[in-house]
Amino acid sequence: MNISLITPKPFNPQKLRARKVNFQLSTDIPKIWHGNSLIMTHFFNAINLFLPAFELMMVRVMKNQLNNIEDSEFKKQICGFIAQEASHSQAHHQYNQILRKQGYKFEKLLKTTDFILTEIVEKRLGKQVSLATIAGFEHLTTLLAEIVLKVDMLEPAEFRMKELWKWHAAEEIEHSSLAFIYLQKINNSYWLRVVGGVLGAAIVVSFIAIGMLLLVLQERYFFSWKTLIDLNKLLFTKYKLIPYSLIPFFEYFNFKFDSCNQDIYPLAEKVFI
Ligand SMILES: [Fe+2]
Ligand SMILES: [Fe+2]
Structure with a gap:
């Protein structure tokens, strides 16, 4: 890991802490930063769009119910989780600013995202459903992080973007059991x-x-065989997002589901060496 982008701190799920990062994000990052693939670039960009709102919601909901937890060690862990999610939110917010400067339009989508998360989930569905939704989110983000690191999905990416997403994926694995x-x-x-x-x-x-x-449709030459082939690669053939995620996703609904999957820890340990 490049020392100038991430302050090195070994992987440690027992002692969660946010790492200091500076990804030097600026508009010189190419618009299509994942090889020359619109699909792969906008797959990650689309996740980036909603992450700031999504992670700030986690921070609010997790903080909100901290008084109901008596175990002081567990409370410390939750504080580490909150610190990690807050720093993810900040980094992805910075990247959304770059996307704006690059000319992409997505303000209505962000407002809708914010409305769904704050007005519907948090306010109408209440604290416990919000926490359960976050545990569900975290199950998916862990799954996604595992696949991204396992199949080396970021290998063709621009260096700073590669570091940003690898850092986030590895910290997701580090705190993966906590929300559940x-x-x-x-x-x-x-x-x-x-x-x-x-x-x-x-x-x-x-x-x-x-x-x-929304993002792909803003590209001038969005419709081509390459776009369809890249989509097929992402979902089924090269990165196998659907085959790799389908069964593990449904494991969450097993009565005996255990969120602590140590088998995936080495994937994240490698990122923080
Ligand atoms: Fe995160
Ligand atoms: Fe997370």
Whole structure:
């Protein structure tokens, strides 16, 4: 890992802390920064669009229920989780500014995202459903982080973008078990977990699909065989997003689901060496 972009701190899920980062994000990052693939670039850009709002929501909801936790060690872990998510949010907010400067239009989408997360999920559905939705989000982000690192999905990416996404993926793995354990401590209802898992997945998948479509349609030459081939590579053939995520996604609905999957830790350990 390049020392100038991330302050090195070894992978340690028992002692979560935010790492200092400076990805030197600026408009000299090429618009199409993942090889020459519109699809791969806008797959990550679409995730980037909603991450700041999404991670700030996690910070608010997690902070909100901290008083209901008595275990002081666990509280420290949650504070580490909150610090990591807050720094992810900041970095992705900076990157959204670059996307704006590069001419992409997405303000309405961001307002809608914010409305869904704050007005519908947080205010109308309440604290416990919000926490369950976050646990569902975190299950998906862990899955995505695992696939990204396992298949080396960022290999063709511009250096700073590669570092940004690898750092985020590795920290997602580092704190991957926390939101689920937090939910279990607050309310261990199986059906609450199911509602949060379904809601979290519906929000993440629709935000990524809509964001990708919105960005790809702003490219002059968006419709080509290459676009379709790249989409097929992302979903089925090269990076296998769907085959790799389908079964692990449904494991979340198993009564005996365990969020602590140490088998994936080496993927993240390598990033922070
Ligand atoms: Fe994050
Ligand atoms: Fe996370």
